[in-house]
Amino acid sequence: MFTLRADAQPRCTHERASQAWVAQRLATLFGWEFGGEYESGHAASARPYFVPDETLDAAQAAALGIIDEDDLFGGVVPHAFVASKVITHPLPTATSPAPPGWQPRLSAGLAGAVLSGFSVFDADLIEAAGQLLLASGGTVRLKEAQARGGNGQHLFTDAATLRDVVATLDRDTVRRHGVVLEQNLEHATTCSVGEIRVAGRRLAYLGTQRQIDDGNGNEVYGGSHLRVLQGGLDALEAIAADPAERAALRQAMRYDAAVSAAYPGFFASRRNYDVVAGHDAQGRWRCGVLEQSWRMGGASPAEILALAAFLQPGAPAVLDVSCHESHDPGQPVPQGAQVSYHDPAAASGPALKYARVEGGDGSPA
Structure with missing residues (x-):
């Protein structure tokens, strides 16, 4: 079995250490040979088991020979964005930009199971979406889609503060990964x-x-x-x-x-x-x-x-x-x-x- 660096984004030392710890413990529990971090082209004597640092997309899984949940400690999604928090909320409007493969019907299935919010893939639309949520009163939370562990989050209670937050965001990152705007609970x-x-x-x-x-x-x-x-x-x-x-x-x-x-x-x-x-x-x-x-x-x-x-x-x-x-x-x-x-x-x-x-x-x- 192997750990797998599935994302080009560099991981912190503590994340890499935890990933290796989990993989080593699984290998010990089930008598598997632990081969360290997987390298492309590695020849395995048997069908390998992976502990990735990210949810894999279908193309990544296919390239590794992963066909079902027995092949990894993690998950596989048909499109990379499905693994992120952006799928929790609908787009601001039916014509708002979205990545290829976006399924609008998911919003109907999640209605009532999630808080009020929007997922936005255009920096120019964030402010309008945020103001729709502000109209209901209270605090709104903006979450950068790729952030982990509570990082990359911003709270605001008025349009001016929201405008300041939007100004700090990288527009290309918003376009590629999206942001979430969500009702905040007290x-x-x-x-x-x-x-x-x-x-x-x-x-x-x-x-x-x-x-x-x-x-x-x-x-x-x-x-x-x-x-x-x-x-x-x-x-x-x-x-x-x-x-x-x-x-x-x-x-x-x-x-x-x-x-x-x-x-x-x-x-x-x-x-x-x-x-x-x-x-x-x-x-x-x-x-x-x-x-x-x-x-x-x-x-x-x-x-x-x-x-x-x-x-x-x-x-x-x-x-x-x-x-x-x-x-x-x-x-x-x-x-x-x-x-x-x-x-x-x-x-x-x-x-x-x-x-x-x-x-x-x-x-x-």
Whole structure:
């Protein structure tokens, strides 16, 4: 098996380290030979398994001999843009620019499962789309399609601030990848709903994310706490703790089904959905999918720990696992932690990333 650099965009050191950690752990769990990073033309003695750093498009998958979810830890989409957050929302108008392969009918399938918003592929149309959302009151969030971990996001409450944000965007990047404009909720919680399928094993999980300060005043992803069981997304209803989690699960399942219907060429062995629940400007409680991840993600080290635990005899029916990212160079490694990255001298990004299986009281098992 191999890690795979699927995108020309350079990855941070901590992302490459986490990718290698996940691949090495999978190889150990299933007795596969780990060949490091895949290089074009590499001769494999058997059908290889890949852990890519991005969701693959159909052409990339075909070139690698990937034909179904058993060939990778991640996903394959018919067009590259389908892997990004832009598919969550409709275009501002029926005639607005969109990439080849765009399916307008997906919006109908996602209605009610996502927040109010638009996806825009023309910088000249961003301001008008943003003002439509501002007319409903409250704060609007602009998200750059290619950004990860809470980066590349901007909040605004008036047209002047929006205009200033648009002026900072690269027009060609907007045209190629798009931006998302979306209703922002107050007092919100972000739930994680996901499923992994590896070597005939199928696990699903439900949990919450936490945000942390990156040390520069920016709010970024800080980790997740997940409750995991054996089975698919439909099995999670039994462990949903409250109405908010049940709503998040329903929205994630609707999103997953709608994408599969709109893009029949899509398949994935790793599916993760970020679902937000909170209150809108009128004080109404809302719940909607923010975006999907069909590639190795921030929660993947915790997913792999859960997979390892369920492979052991006598595993519990439900397992609690967590993953953590810290930007504090002085953060010690907790007892029982499985570290996927640690560099107190890191110039940017987290200094420490780890996962662990939790005990019944939230302590390491």
